[in-house]
Amino acid sequence: MRSLLKFFSLTYAVTWTCFIAAAAVSDPAASTVPALAGFRGPLFLLGTFAPSLVALWVTSRAEGGAGTLALLRRLFEWRVAARWYVFAVGYMAAIKLAVALVYRIATGAWPRFGDEAWYIIMAATVLSTVLGGQAGEEIGWRGYALPRLAARFGLAPASVLLGLIWACWHLPLFFIPGVDKSGQSFPVYALQVTALSVAMAWLYGHSNGSLLYHFEEARWSQLD
Numbered sequence: 001m002r003s004l005l006k007f008f009s010l011t012y013a014v015t016w017t018c019f020i021a022a023a024a025v026s027d028p029a030a031s032t033v034p035a036l037a038g039f040r041g042p043l044f045l046l047g048t049f050a051p052s053l054v055a056l057w058v059t060s061r062a063e064g065g066a067g068t069l070a071l072l073r074r075l076f077e078w079r080v081a082a083r084w085y086v087f088a089v090g091y092m093a094a095i096k097l098a099v100a101l102v103y104r105i106a107t108g109a110w111p112r113f114g115d116e117a118w119y120i121i122m123a124a125t126v127l128s129t130v131l132g133g134q135a136g137e138e139i140g141w142r143g144y145a146l147p148r149l150a151a152r153f154g155l156a157p158a159s160v161l162l163g164l165i166w167a168c169w170h171l172p173l174f175f176i177p178g179v180d181k182s183g184q185s186f187p188v189y190a191l192q193v194t195a196l197s198v199a200m201a202w203l204y205g206h207s208n209g210s211l212l213y214h215f216e217e218a219r220w221s222q223l224d
Contacts, residue, residue, distance in 0.1 A: 003058060004148050010054045011140060012169060018047030019172040051140025051169075059144065071143050074211045102191070138211045141166055141197075142204050155205055156198070163197025164190065 022043035060068045141162060149158035167190040173181040174189075181189065204210070 001152065003062060004145060007054055007058050007140070007144060008165060010058070011051050014050040014054060015047040015169060016172055018043045018050065019176065022047070023172070023176040048136050051137045052143075053140075055140040055144035071139060074143055074209055075139070098195070142200060143211050146201060146204060147209065150201075155201055159198045159201030160194060162201070163194030166197055167193040 022040045025039055025043070056068055056071065059071050063070075145165075146158060146162055149162055152158070153161065167186075170181060170189070170193075171186070173179050174184060174186055176182055
C-alpha cells in the first residue's frame with residue numbers, strides 16, 4: 001500500500017504543479033515574465049505524462065530494469081480475442097452517450113459534446129491511442145495502480161476507486177480558462193470518468209493486462 005500512496009502522491013504533486021504553473025504563465029499580460037507563456041504547452045504535456053513517468057520511476061526503484069521492461073511490454077500485448085478489439089473501439093462512445101442520457105434525465109437538456117465534428121473526435125481518439133494515449137497516463141493508472149489496487153480490494157472496487165482518483169487528478173483543469181474542461185460540471189465528469197475506469201478495468205481483466213486497447217479519454221471532447 002505504501003508504494004501506491006507514493007505513486008498517487010507524486011503523480012498529483014507533479015501534475016498539479018505543472019498544470020498550475022501552465023495556468024500562471026499562459027497570459028503574457030498577467031505574467032511577470034511574458035516570455036514564459038511559451039512554456040504553457042510543454043508544462044501541460046509534462047503534467048499529462050506524469051502518471052506514466054512516476055510509475056516508471058517507482059517501478060525502476062523497486063524492481064529494477066526487469067520490472068520496468070515488464071511494465072512497458074504490456075503496451076504491446078495484442079494476442080486477445082477479436083471481440084475485445086471491438087469492445088475497445090466502442091466502449092468510450094457508449095459510456096459518453098449513457099452519461100449524456102443521465103444528464104438529460106436530470107436536467108432536461110442535452111450536454112454539449114464538444115465543438116469538433118464527430119469524425120474529428122474519432123480520429124483524434126485513435127491517433128492519441130497510437131501516439132501517446134497509453135504512454136501519457138495508462139502506464140500509470142492501469143499499468144501500475146490498477147493491479148495493486150485490485151490485489152488489495154478486488155478488481156471491481158478497485159476500478160471505482162481508481163476512477164474517482166483519476167477524475168480528481170483532472171481537477172485543476174476545471175479552473176483554468178481556455179482548456180476544454182473549464183466551466184464544466186465536475187460531478188458529471190467524475191461520473192463519466194468512473195464509468196470509463198470500470199469499463200477499462202473490465203477490458204484489462206480480459207486482455208491479459210494489456211494496455212494496448214485503452215483509449216485515452218482526455219483526447220475526447222468532454223461533456224459539460
